[in-house]
Amino acid sequence: MESLIVRKYTCQDEKAVIQLWKDCKLLVPQNNPKIDIEEKMNFQPDLFFVGTVNEKIIASIMVGYDGHRGWINYLAVHPLYQRKGFGTQLMNIAREKLLNLGCQKINVQVRNTNLSIVKFYKSNGFMDDDVIGLGKRIKKIN
Numbered sequence: 021m022e023s024l025i026v027r028k029y030t031c032q033d034e035k036a037v038i039q040l041w042k043d044c045k046l047l048v049p050q051n052n053p054k055i056d057i058e059e060k061m062n063f064q065p066d067l068f069f070v071g072t073v074n075e076k077i078i079a080s081i082m083v084g085y086d087g088h089r090g091w092i093n094y095l096a097v098h099p100l101y102q103r104k105g106f107g108t109q110l111m112n113i114a115r116e117k118l119l120n121l122g123c124q125k126i127n128v129q130v131r132n133t134n135l136s137i138v139k140f141y142k143s144n145g146f147m148d149d150d151v152i153g154l155g156k157r158i159k160k161i162n
Contacts, residue, residue, distance in 0.1 A: 022073045024106045026113055029068040029080070031061070036077040037070060044096040048131070050157065056082075056094070067117060071097070071106055081110040083117055090118035090126040095137075111144050129153045 029037065038053045047053055060068050060082055071079030078101045082093040092114060097107045118126060128146060130137055 022101075022104070024071040024073060024079060024104075024109055026069050026071045026079075026110065028066060029057075029061075029070050033070055033077060037080050040077060040080055040096050040098055041094060043098055045134070046094060046096055067114075069110065069113060071110060073101065079106050079110055081114055083114040085118055085121050085123050090114070090121075090123040092126060092128045095128075107140055108144055 034054070034057055037057065038047075041047050041053055057068075064084060067083035067085070069081050069083070070077045071081075078098040079096060081095045084091040084093065092111070095107060095110060097104075097110075115126065126146075127149075128141055130141070
């Protein structure tokens with residue numbers, strides 16, 4: 021069985037990570053992946069991870085902590101490598117990092133167009149909080 025090696029993201033990973041996000045259909049017009057990566061590298065870069073198999077990037081996860089809640093963004097596992105436990109492995113790393121920061125709860129938002137991922141999150145202990153996620157873009161994207 022192939023094993024996933026998880027390491028911190030480096031700037032040399034950008035092209036492969038953006039391609040991964042495209043392959044996983046995570047990109048939408050309102051998000052510029054280069055800007056999202058740049059912003060993450062400017063804030064909590066130690067919480068951005070990639071997973072490799074045979075030195076090829078096949079997974080990613082951006083973890084955030086605002087001092088109150090933890091957040092998961094851009095969790096991606098290439099479709100050819102899904103259902104092998106790699107997503108759960110990334111979530112376990114995120115959970116451990118957040119616990120070490122004092123985080124008590126992890127939140128995740130799922131787009132209405134990506135409901136198939138809900139089963140994955142539920143299998144990892146997440147529950148529907150019976151809330152509505154609202155957002156307002158305050159910075160223009162390029």
